[in-house]
Structures are given as C-alpha cells and as structure tokens.
Amino acid sequence: MKYLSRSLFGGAVALMSSVVLAEPAKYLFQPPVTSVARDIFDLHTSMMWIITVIFVAVFGVMFYSIWKHRKSVGHKAAQFHESTTVEIAWTIVPMIILIGMAFPATRVVLEYKDTSNPDLTVKATGYQWKWGYDYIKGEGEGISMLSTLTTPLDQIEGDAPKGENYLREVDNMLTVPVGKKVRILTTADDVIHSFWVPEFGVKQDAIPGFVRDTWFRAEKEGIYRGQCVELCGKNHGFMPIVVNVLSADKYTAWVASQKTASVGAADDAAREWTKEELMARGEKAYASVCAACHQPTGQGLANAFPALAGSKVVAGPAIDQIKLVLGGRKGVFMPNSQMPAQSMLSDTDIAAAVTYTRNAWGNHADPAIVQPSAVKAAR
Amino acid sequence: MSQTTAATVAHANDHALDHGDHAHGHHPTGLMRWLTTTNHKDIGTMYLWFSFTMFLMGGVLALGIRAELFKPGLQLWHPEFFNQLTTMHGIIMVFGAIMPAFVGFANWLVPIQIGAPDMAFARMNNWSFWLLPPAALLLVISFFVPGGATAGGWTLYAPLTSQMGPGMDLAIFALHILGASSIMGSINIVVTILNMRAPGMTMMKMPMFVWTWLITAYLLIAVMPVLAGAITMTLTDRHFGTSFFNAAGGGDPVMYQHVFWFFGHPEVYIMILPAFGIVSHVIPAFARKPLFGYSSMVYATSSIAILSFIVWAHHMFVVGMPAAGVLFFMYATVLIAVPTGVKVFNWLATMWRGSMTFETPMLFAVGFLFVFTMGGFTGLVCAIAPIDLQIQDTYYVVAHFHYVLVAGSLFALFSGTYFWLPKWTGHMYNEAMGKTHFWLSLIFFNITFFPMHFLGLAGMPRRIPDYATQFADFNMIASIGAFGFGFSQLIFLAGVVKCIRGGEKATAQVWEGAEGLEWTLPSPAPYHSFEVPPQVK
Ligand SMILES: [Cu+2]
Numbered sequence: 016m017k018y019l020s021r022s023l024f025g026g027a028v029a030l031m032s033s034v035v036l037a038e039p040a041k042y043l044f045q046p047p048v049t050s051v052a053r054d055i056f057d058l059h060t061s062m063m064w065i066i067t068v069i070f071v072a073v074f075g076v077m078f079y080s081i082w083k084h085r086k087s088v089g090h091k092a093a094q095f096h097e098s099t100t101v102e103i104a105w106t107i108v109p110m111i112i113l114i115g116m117a118f119p120a121t122r123v124v125l126e127y128k129d130t131s132n133p134d135l136t137v138k139a140t141g142y143q144w145k146w147g148y149d150y151i152k153g154e155g156e157g158i159s160m161l162s163t164l165t166t167p168l169d170q171i172e173g174d175a176p177k178g179e180n181y182l183r184e185v186d187n188m189l190t191v192p193v194g195k196k197v198r199i200l201t202t203a204d205d206v207i208h209s210f211w212v213p214e215f216g217v218k219q220d221a222i223p224g225f226v227r228d229t230w231f232r233a234e235k236e237g238i239y240r241g242q243c244v245e246l247c248g249k250n251h252g253f254m255p256i257v258v259n260v261l262s263a264d265k266y267t268a269w270v271a272s273q274k275t276a277s278v279g280a281a282d283d284a285a286r287e288w289t290k291e292e293l294m295a296r297g298e299k300a301y302a303s304v305c306a307a308c309h310q311p312t313g314q315g316l317a318n319a320f321p322a323l324a325g326s327k328v329v330a331g332p333a334i335d336q337i338k339l340v341l342g343g344r345k346g347v348f349m350p351n352s353q354m355p356a357q358s359m360l361s362d363t364d365i366a367a368a369v370t371y372t373r374n375a376w377g378n379h380a381d382p383a384i385v386q387p388s389a390v391k392a393a394r
Numbered sequence: 395m396s397q398t399t400a401a402t403v404a405h406a407n408d409h410a411l412d413h414g415d416h417a418h419g420h421h422p423t424g425l426m427r428w429l430t431t432t433n434h435k436d437i438g439t440m441y442l443w444f445s446f447t448m449f450l451m452g453g454v455l456a457l458g459i460r461a462e463l464f465k466p467g468l469q470l471w472h473p474e475f476f477n478q479l480t481t482m483h484g485i486i487m488v489f490g491a492i493m494p495a496f497v498g499f500a501n502w503l504v505p506i507q508i509g510a511p512d513m514a515f516a517r518m519n520n521w522s523f524w525l526l527p528p529a530a531l532l533l534v535i536s537f538f539v540p541g542g543a544t545a546g547g548w549t550l551y552a553p554l555t556s557q558m559g560p561g562m563d564l565a566i567f568a569l570h571i572l573g574a575s576s577i578m579g580s581i582n583i584v585v586t587i588l589n590m591r592a593p594g595m596t597m598m599k600m601p602m603f604v605w606t607w608l609i610t611a612y613l614l615i616a617v618m619p620v621l622a623g624a625i626t627m628t629l630t631d632r633h634f635g636t637s638f639f640n641a642a643g644g645g646d647p648v649m650y651q652h653v654f655w656f657f658g659h660p661e662v663y664i665m666i667l668p669a670f671g672i673v674s675h676v677i678p679a680f681a682r683k684p685l686f687g688y689s690s691m692v693y694a695t696s697s698i699a700i701l702s703f704i705v706w707a708h709h710m711f712v713v714g715m716p717a718a719g720v721l722f723f724m725y726a727t728v729l730i731a732v733p734t735g736v737k738v739f740n741w742l743a744t745m746w747r748g749s750m751t752f753e754t755p756m757l758f759a760v761g762f763l764f765v766f767t768m769g770g771f772t773g774l775v776c777a778i779a780p781i782d783l784q785i786q787d788t789y790y791v792v793a794h795f796h797y798v799l800v801a802g803s804l805f806a807l808f809s810g811t812y813f814w815l816p817k818w819t820g821h822m823y824n825e826a827m828g829k830t831h832f833w834l835s836l837i838f839f840n841i842t843f844f845p846m847h848f849l850g851l852a853g854m855p856r857r858i859p860d861y862a863t864q865f866a867d868f869n870m871i872a873s874i875g876a877f878g879f880g881f882s883q884l885i886f887l888a889g890v891v892k893c894i895r896g897g898e899k900a901t902a903q904v905w906e907g908a909e910g911l912e913w914t915l916p917s918p919a920p921y922h923s924f925e926v927p928p929q930v931k
Binding site for chain 1 (some may be wrong): 472488553687748760773
C-alpha cells in the first residue's frame with residue numbers, strides 16, 4: 016500500500032509539473048544533459064499539459080453526465096442523435112490542436128537528425144552481448160575497445176547484495192569530451208541492437224550490415240548509464256552502455272593513457288607468456304566473454320550451449336580451437352543458431368581464454384598453452 | 395435516419411420457434427456435432443471458448459513474466475526462457491485470443507443482426523474454426539522442441555529469427571494457418587454482410603458492429619497475406635539460403651520491419667474496430683438513447699482504416715529514417731487521433747442527457763471509454779517522433795499498448811459478452827459477479843500497467859529479464875497487479891459457466907434500451923433463425 020500511494024501521488028506530481036525529482040528520476044525522463052534531450056523533455060511536458068486539459072474536459076463531461084443523467088435519479092432520455100455542426104466542430108478543433116502538437120516537434124526532429132560537423136566520431140558496434148567502440152575521427156582516433164558488463168554473476172543470481180550500478184556497469188566506458196559534438200555511427204555484428212543513453216536523448220538502432228548515425232553534445236561531465244534497447248537474444252538485458260564525459264584536459268590525458276596501453280598491448284601480443292599469466296588473464300576473459308553461454312562452470316546448458324569441460328574440441332589440436340573461436344561455428348544443438356565469431360577480441364585475450372579452457376575444470380589438453388603469436392598467425 | 399433498425403419481424407420468429415432447438419433429429423450429436431457443425435451459432439461458441447482458452451494460456455505466460463520481474467535479479471527462469479515467455483505471450487494473445495474472440499462475436503452476431511439465416515459459406519466457416527486448434531497445438535508443442543519456443547519477440551524481427559531453433563518454424567507454420575483461417579473468416583463475413591442483409595436493411599441502416607466488422611474484414615484480407623509474405627521470407631532465409639533480410643547476402647534486416655509493420659499497424663485496428671462496434675451497441679442501450687452521429691461513426695471508422703495503411707513506420711522511428719520520413723509518419727500518425735476522437739465524442743454525446751443505468755456491460759463500456767482513451771493519449775505521446783526517441787522499446791510502449799489492447803479490446807469483449815450472453819444462453823448472468831469482475835479488472839489493470847509509464851520514462855527497456863535496481867518498486871507493484879488481474883478473470887469464467895447452466899430466464903428484449911434484429915429473436919436465440927428474412931423499414 017505504501018508503494019501504491021507513493022506511485023499514485025508521485026504520478027500526479029510528475030504529471031502536473033516539470034520539476035525533476037530525485038536522481039535518478041523515477042517518474043520522468045532522466046535529467047537531460049544535451050540540448051536534444053532537453054527539447055524532448057520540454058515537448059513531453061507541454062504534451063502532458065495539453066493532454067491533462069483535454070482529459071479533464073472530456074471526462075469532466077462524462078462523469079457529469081454519469082452523475083446527472085441516470086435513470087436512478089429520474090432523468091428522462093432525450094432522443095437527439097445527430098448534428099452536423101457539432102461533428103464538424105469536433106473534427107476541425109482536434110485537428111488544429113494535433114497539428115499544434117506536432118509542429119514544435121518538427122524542429123527537434125531536424126535538430127536530432129543533423130549529424131554534420133562532428134568534433135569526434137566513434138563507431139559503436141553491437142555484439143551479442145557487448146558493445147565495441149572504435150574512435151574513427153577526432154581526438155583519440157585509433158582507440159578501440161570492447162565494453163562488457165562487469166556485474167558479477169552472484170549479484171544477478173541473488174547470492175550477493177546488488178551493487179549501486181547493478182547491470183549498468185562495464186569494464187571499458189565510452190569516454191568522450193564535454194561540450195564537443197560526438198557523432199556515433201552504429202552498426203552490429205550479428206543481430207539488431209540499439210544504442211541508448213537516456214540523458215542524451217540518443218537512441219539509434221545498430222543494424223548488421225548497415226551503418227546509421229546519431230549525435231550528442233554532453234553539457235556536463237559525469238557518468239551516464241543506458242543499455243541496449245532492441246531485443247537481441249538471450250543476454251539482451253545484460254549489455255549496458257556507460258558513457259564517461261570528461262573535461263577537455265582529462266579527456267586528453269585519457270587519450271594519452273589509452274595510447275600507452277595500446278602500445279603495451281602490442282608488446283604483450285609479441286612476447287612469450289607464462290602459463291600462470293595466461294591462466295590469470297584467461298579466467299577474466301572467459302568470465303566476461305564466454306561464460307554467458309558456456310557457463311562459469313564450463314558445463315554449458317543442456318540442449319543449448321555445449322560444455323567445454325571434457326569437450327573434444329578443447330582437448331584437440333590448439334589450432335582447431337583457435338580457428339573455431341576466431342570464426343565461430345554453426346550451432347551444435349540448433350542448426351540455425353551459432354556461436355558468434357570472436358575475432359574482435361585481442362590476440363592476447365583469445366590466447367589466454369583458450370589456454371584457460373584447456374586447463375580448467377579438469378581439462379588437460381596438449382599443448383596446454385597457446386601464445387598470442389599463435390592466434391595472430393591463425394587470423 | 396435512425397441508426398438502429400426499427401424492424402418489423404412479422405413471422406420469422408414463430409417459424410424459428412416451430413423448429414425448436416436441436417429438434418431436427420438428423421443432426422449429429424456429441425463431439426461429431428461440434429466437429430461437423432456448419433451452424434454459425436455453434437461455430438461462434440467454439441471460437442469464443444477457443445479464444446478464452448488461449449487467453450488463459452497467454453495469461454499464464456504473462457504471469458511467468460511478471461513473477462520473474464517481481465524483483466531484480468534472475469529468480470525463476472533462464473533469460474532465454476524469459477524471452478520465450480514474452481514472445482509467446484504476445485503471439486498467443488494477439489493471434490489466439492483477441493482476433494478469434496472477435497471472429498466469434500462476428501459469427502454469433504452478424505447473421506442475427508442483419509436478419510440472415512446463417513453465414514454465407516457455412517462449410518468454410520467450419521473449416522476456418524477447425525484450423526485454429528492445430529495452430530494452437532503447434533504453438534504449444536514449440537515449447538518442447540530443442541531450443542524451445544521462438545524467443546525473437548512477437549514481432550519476429552530478422553535477423554534474430556535466423557538464430558532460433560525449430561520452435562521458430564513451428565510458430566511460422568502456426569501463423570500461416572491462423573492467417574489462412576482469418577482470411578477465410580473475413581471473406582465469409584464480407585460476403586455475408588454484402589449479400590445476405592434482410593430486405594430494407596441498406597448499408598447505412600446496418601448496426602455499427604456489422605459496419606466495423608465489414609471494415610475489419612477488408613483490413614484482414616489486405617494485410618494477412620503481407621504477414622504471410624514476411625514470415626515466409628524468414629522461413630526461406632532460415633532454411634533455403636535466401637537473403638531477404640540478411641545483409642551479408644545483399645538483403646536488409648530493416649526491410650523485414652517495413653513489411654511486418656505494413657501488416658502490423660492495420661492489425662492494431664483489426665483488434666480495436668470491432669471493439670468500437672460492440673461499445674456502439676452497449677452505450678446506446680444503457681443510455682436508452684440512439685447512438686449519436688451514426689453516419690459520422692461510419693466515416694470515422696473508414697478513415698481510421700484507410701489511415702492505418704500510411705503510418706506503419708511510426709513503429710520504426712529509431713531505425714534511422716531520413717528526417718522527411720520521420721516527419722511524414724509523425725504527421726500521418728497524429729491525424730489518426732482525429733477520427734478516433736470523433737468516435738469518443740460521439741459516445742459521450744450518446745450518454746449525454748440519456749437515462750443511464752450501469753449493469754455490467756455498461757460498466758465495461760464506460761471503463762473502456764475511460765481507460766482506452768488514456769491509451770489513446772499515450773499513443774499521441776508516442777506519435778511525437780522526438781518523444782518516441784526516448785520511449786521507443788521501453789515500458790512506456792508496453793503500458794501504451796496494454797491500455798489499448800486490454801482496456802480497449804478486452805474490456806469491449808467483456809462488455810459484449812455480458813451484453814449478449816442472455817441472448818446466447820437464455821439466462822441472465824449473475825450481476826454481482828459481473829460487477830465484481832469489472833471492478834477488480836479495472837483496479838488491477840491500472841495497478842499493473844499505470845506504473846509501467848513511469849518505468850518507461852525513467853528508462854527501463856522492455857523484454858529484459860532483469861533490471862537496474864531503481865526500477866524495483868514499480869515492477870513489484872506491476873507484478874502484484876498482474877496476479878490480481880489474472881485471478882479476477884476466473885470470476886468471469888465462473889459467471890459465464892453459471893449463466894450457461896441456469897439462472898433467471900432472459901426475455902427476448904433482455905435490455906430495456908437494446909435495439910436491433912437480434913432482440914426480436916427469443917432468448918436463447920433458436921438454432922435456426924431468420925429462415926424467412928424479416929422486413930426492415
Ligand atoms: Cu543488444
């Protein structure tokens with residue numbers, strides 16, 4: 016009952032005013048941080064006002080009639096049933112109101128469709144079930160990363176208390192500078208996904224084989240959290256989009272750190288790794304990429320995802336397993352489903368994950384270790 | 395001109411009464427009666443029971459969804475099974491419950507409202523119905539094949555559908571069969587209405603329910619083949635190497651959405667126009683006053699049907715259309731609110747200065763008017779493209795279409811059932827049970843779906859098995875409401891069964907203010923009616 020009264024009261028408050036309630040907003044759009052999001056917010060507020068007025072007027076008439084024109088209070092029925100004048104009036108007047116509603120929206124449509132002259136262009140690629148960000152043009156050009164949910168499984172399954180940003184936290188945030196026009200190119204690798212950040216008023220489907228675009232200019236530094244909004248299979252609910260908006264200086268520093276990291280990664284891929292190093296890194300890579308289907312236990316799911324513990328592929332030659340990971344494969348249980356190709360992962364991550372599966376859960380494959388150089392050679 | 399037919403039924407009834415009900419003797423009995431029947435009343439009854447069964451089945455799936463969403467975290471189902479629940483709930487409710495329910499009404503009512511002895515193609519009518527159970531069976535079986543039922547959403551968007559197991563193929567076959575049934579049913583209804591009206595019943599004297607079904611039938615004939623095309627292309631993409639919707643082979647996944655919604659938007663009106671028809675009978679009857687603006691109702695219904703063909707891409711505002719496309723579909727969509735508004739105003743004008751009573755059918759009709767209009771308003775909010783940018787694919791949309799499909803179509807179906815049940819069974823239903831059913835449905839419906847507006851605005855996507863913790867409160871409220879709503883429907887079942895078994899004897903007129911040919915027949919309506927057509931003045 017507490018919930019109910021709170022929601023009804025809150026609803027009334029939300030409908031009657033454009034005041035933004037506590038953060039994150041519960042009854043209304045999240046507080047806007049771009050001009051488009053603010054325009055949308057205002058459009059919605061004015062729509063709600065118009066609707067409220069019409070609602071009260073129309074149903075005021077209805078409830079008055081229900082109150083007064085009842086048989087039980089002795090009201091006798093009139094027999095009128097036609098009036099061309101009235102019909103014309105209630106066709107024309109709503110039409111004018113409706114066009115009045117749509118007209119201010121026209122400018123906003125043109126605004127959000129205008130993706131010209133960006134300061135930074137980033138390609139967002141939807142994968143089942145993570146996002147990939149490639150910085151195409153502007154400061155940070157060349158940076159490339161995958162962004163995967165970091166909420167641990169035990170929180171999802173209720174074995175641990177849920178964190179503050181439950182389901183809306185990732186390993187690598189899409190990082191952008193404040194006040195700059197960022198153009199997002201969306202595409203997808205497998206099925207349709209949709210890129211959405213509520214605070215930015217940005218939503219654009221990511222369609223495999225096609226590139227679409229959208230844009231935002233964040234006005235405030237901070238971390239903004241959204242998620243994929245187009246049903247994209249099993250883990251549709253588990254592929255958040257987290258954007259980190261930094262000041263110009265901090266952004267420049269971030270770009271520099273990414274560049275060093277990528278040089279480091281290149282060195283990593285070139286050198287020989289020990290088994291312990293590979294196992295440690297592989298466990299992480301497995302947990303963030305493979306465990307969604309093959310399960311943390313390596314047991315897979317009956318009739319859906321093959322077990323890796325005791326798997327013939329894992330026990331077989333390393334090159335076959337690497338090729339399978341790079342290229343994906345047709346479903347074992349369902350001819351139409353498939354394991355998606357994982358070629359967007361780095362050589363090091365693939366080598367580590369493969370090594371991990373070859374030695375975990377009682378597997379003892381020969382060779383036990385796969386080096387990043389072997390993955391590079393297999394591409 | 396009066397909209398309801400002031401009919402003189404000089405002789406037809408006595409004639410029908412002479413026959414008695416099942417007194418012919420050469421009719422098969424038991425199961426064979428129902429398998430072989432060509433009687434529109436039997437077939438209507440079967441349609442209604444079938445759709446109610448599917449309604450319960452779809453309802454159980456919905457409760458599975460709401461149980462999982464009761465609190466954050468994964469409690470009951472794997473995400474894959476959760477997706478099967480949302481998908482099959484949608485398919486079963488749309489194609490198994492709502493559409494066949496309206497066809498059931500059409501079967502029962504169209505002949506007795508236009509003074510015809512039966513439907514035009516009685517054998518095809520039998521076949522239209524008996525296609526449904528096998529289709530339903532395919533849908534049920536699909537849960538038990540490897541990979542389970544299809545989990546691509548009821549809209550079956552490509553290319554996700556190519557990843558599904560054999561459950562997807564079963565759903566495609568089921569939809570083909572249901573589509574064939576709908577097309578046959580529609581042809582039957584069109585031919586019956588155009589050719590078999592009683593002498594004197596001109597088009598502009600037809601009851602509103604007949605009008606709305608005539609227009610709906612045309613919509614069905616126009617768009618069911620489009621759906622069949624879309625899912626057939628999906629099928630060949632899956633198995634025969636075509637690439638209609640596969641970009642890697644030169645196809646376009648968005649093309650699927652265009653084709654699907656070219657079917658899907660008129661489909662929305664297929665599910666609501668007959669509801670408008672029902673309400674247009676109930677409100678005048680209980681206001682004891684003729685329907686206001688009969689001809690404007692006819693024109694409004696036709697305009698809605700025509701406009702429904704040019705608004706489909708408002709379901710696709712975020713696929714990335716050019717600005718000109720967005721603007722066209724936005725303006726076309728808001729225009730639909732004009733004829734819809736006209737209908738609402740006409741119903742209000744019908745109530746105005748009437749002499750109203752509020753038996754269960756009227757309660758559901760007024761409930762429909764009130765809550766459906768709220769769904770209309772949120773539809774308007776969704777139509778404004780920039781706002782839709784924020785609420786597309788969120789719970790706001792889920793709230794919106796449940797306001798129009800549950801409070802709209804379903805409430806109208808309940809209203810119609812209580813209204814005509816005495817005519818069908820010969821007994822009055824239990825008024826207290828009916829009223830309890832109404833109030834519980836109305837209250838629980840709003841507890842379930844009103845909070846979803848807030849969830850959507852605040853950013854909760856639809857079709858997710860688990861959600862961020864800030865959405866927890868409203869999800870819990872919605873889940874409680876859903877279970878209340880679900881169990882309230884058992885009152886309806888009990889009320890209908892009780893009414894079939896007995897109860898106060900219904901008169902021919904049943905309702906003081908009811909008008910139309912069906913009320914000239916005795917209650918229950920005889921097995922064969924209007925073998926000699928009545929004269930309509
Ligand atoms: Cu996705």
